[in-house]
Amino acid sequence: MAVKDRDRFSTATRLRVLGEQTAARVYRSQTRRQARRSRLTGRAALLTLVLCSLIVALAFPMRQYVSQRADIADQLREQEEARARVEQLRDDKARWRDDAYAEQRIRERLHYVMPGEIGYTVVDPRADEEHRADRGSADRAWYTTLWGALDRADGAPAPSP
Template identity: 60%
Template sequence: MPDRFSTATRIRALGAQAQARVYRATGRGPAVPAPPPRRNRLTGRAAVLALVLCALVVALAYPMRQYIAQRSQIADQRKQAQEAQKRVEELREEKARWQDPAYVRSRARERLNYVLPGETGFTVVGPSQSATADDSADRHDANDTAALRAWYANLWDGVDRADAQAARAAQADQR
């Protein structure tokens, strides 16, 4: 019949019996047994598990940051694509308007001061704007009115202003 107890258990039992005999022979009682040694709460397995978890957190932190950054970039790209699509639609509408000969005629009459044969064109000229270096508000107003005038009028005004500045510089040199 096999023995139910392990060898270590039998050796402990024999040691306890021998210790009891020694105490009886000497007449002294057994010493107060020392408290069992405190086991450390952090076992080897727990330490390895904590180390593995820390490694996983460190290993996944950078890819997660990249993932979040890429998601925001994707959202920005989608927004830009929608804006570009809207701009394309606006340009298509404008292109369709320019295909209409009546629209082209009206824009040419407005921007280039074209007139049809038999019509008389008139250009209304307002008070002249002096372009002085000290008065930037007047210069701003002149730029606004220049946008409303014909291109050839703006060209001659630029030539006149350059001539006036050259004349002022010549007078300053003579003084």
């Protein structure tokens, strides 16, 4: 028995037994981790699938909601602009009911003068020649412009067939 005891307590034997025990523990923990990992992977895949489905299902309604909110904001802005324009038109209408305002505007726009007044038209002396050239026919009578256009049309060569 001494040999067996010696063999049992030898360093090589102890290391071999320790290595086998360690290998068994590592193997058991790896299989547990793999089992856990496979369960977590399945759960994670299911959770991912559910989340992706929710995102896809909610994407279109959310886009519609945001689009409709933008449309509503545009409509409200246009409504406020229309209200402001209506107020401005009401103010203008009330002003035009005042005879003094109407008379002032008519005299400005149409260059009317009251009996006994003298009307003046002031021409800017700094007006350049290009501006006058742009006006062209405005300096002539309308019938002169008409006859000039007819003369030019009459003198134009006929289009060839």
